[in-house]
Amino acid sequence: MFFHFLLLMTCSVRFLHGSHVSHCDESCADKPVFTPSQLVVRYGSSASATCSVCQHACLTQLSGLEVSVGRLRQNGTMIWWQVKRLTEWDMDAACYYNMDDRQCCSTLPVTVYKPPDxxxxxxxxxxxxxxxxxxxxxxxxxxxxxxxxxxxxxxxxxxxxxxxxxxxxxxxxxxxxxxxxxxxxxxxxxxxxxxxxxxxxxxxxxxxxxxxxxLPDPSVIQSGYLQLFLIPIVTVIIIITIIVFIIFKSS
Incomplete structure (x- = not known):
């Protein structure tokens, strides 16, 4: 009898696996709790998490866990999620239960990483x-x-x-x-x-x-600029001085 009950709950969660969490309220008082609260997984590695759907508020409500990969199992208000090899880069999981006009939910952030080649x-x-x-x-x-x-x-x-x-x-x-x-x-x-x-x-x-x-030395560059501009100026001054001297001597 227990086996049939567990099988029924497992199938129920898998059915909800593909559903869409809409009108999600993450501020509800008795909201689902993930353990761990967030996941960091190396690409291609296994991952798992559990969700305690509620303490009291959802005991008679439809509940589930929405995630794109892996296997789900539920027993009462506890839901287990496991994936043997995580190969999706952008994903998260949402655990929820239905309320009168909305869903109470929590999101599990999942970071998939890969070290550089x-x-x-x-x-x-x-x-x-x-x-x-x-x-x-x-x-x-x-x-x-x-x-x-x-x-x-x-x-x-x-x-x-x-x-x-x-x-x-x-x-x-x-x-x-x-x-x-x-x-x-x-x-x-x-x-x-x-x-x-x-x-x-x-x-x-x-x-x-x-x-x-x-890596040219700045002092070398500075010396080059000085030679480029200073030598012509000095040359012009010398020529002007000679011309003035010649004119003065001739007069």
């Missing part, structure tokens, strides 16, 4: 460029540029794309002898908060050496 650095002109290959979500990425063990700059992305992308970060460096010959590299860290992997995934680029010929 590769991190590389290059130098063009006076600009360092750090390329992070196929990372998601890029809004959680922090890129740090280094010279040796000294951090030069830390950058973030405002891109809201949840799927893997190729991200590019650039840094203009000072053109002086002090930076010539230094070892430069960049580091990409995917920080997904306390619910994410600890420590956060980190990948570094190779080291590159900035050659002197790419």
């Amino acid at each position: 590769n991190v590389s650095i290059s130098f063009v002109g006076h600009t360092l460029e750090c390329i992070v290959q196929n990372v998601a979500p890029v809004k959680n990425l922090t890129v740090t540029f280094y010279r040796g063990q000294t951090a030069l700059d830390q950058q973030f992305s405002s891109n809201a794309n949840k799927k893997p992308i190729i991200a590019s970060f650039t840094l203009d460096i000072t053109t002086s002898k002090k930076v010539s010959g230094g070892q430069y590299w960049c580091e990409a860290k995917l920080d997904l908060g306390p619910e994410g992997p600890q420590p956060p995934p980190v990948m570094s680029s190779q080291n590159i050496t900035v050659a002197m010929e790419h």
Whole structure:
């Protein structure tokens, strides 16, 4: 008898699996509670959560959990969700029960992440460029540029794309002898908060050496400008002085 009851509840939840949560009220007093309150899952890994639909308000109401993937099982006001291999980049889950004119619900945020395939650095002109290959979500990425063990700059992305992308970060460096010959590299860290992997995934680029010929010394440039403009001026002054001297002597 218990087996048939459990089977009935499982089938009931699966039927609600594809329903649409409308007129959802997340401020209702006795609202559903997810455990955990949010999920951070590596792409292709398993995931699970439970929902306690209510304490008292929904005991005689239709309830369910709306999610696009996985399997559901319900026993009374408890609903279990599990997926063996999560391969959707943009998803969440909604647990709810019907009220007179609306639904009381809670949403489970799900973040699906992927560490980068590769991190590389290059130098063009006076600009360092750090390329992070196929990372998601890029809004959680922090890129740090280094010279040796000294951090030069830390950058973030405002891109809201949840799927893997190729991200590019650039840094203009000072053109002086002090930076010539230094070892430069960049580091990409995917920080997904306390619910994410600890420590956060980190990948570094190779080291590159900035050659002197790419970085002219400002004093050399200044000396060149002085020679370019000062020598003709001095020459003109000398010529004028000679002419004036000749005219004065002739008179």
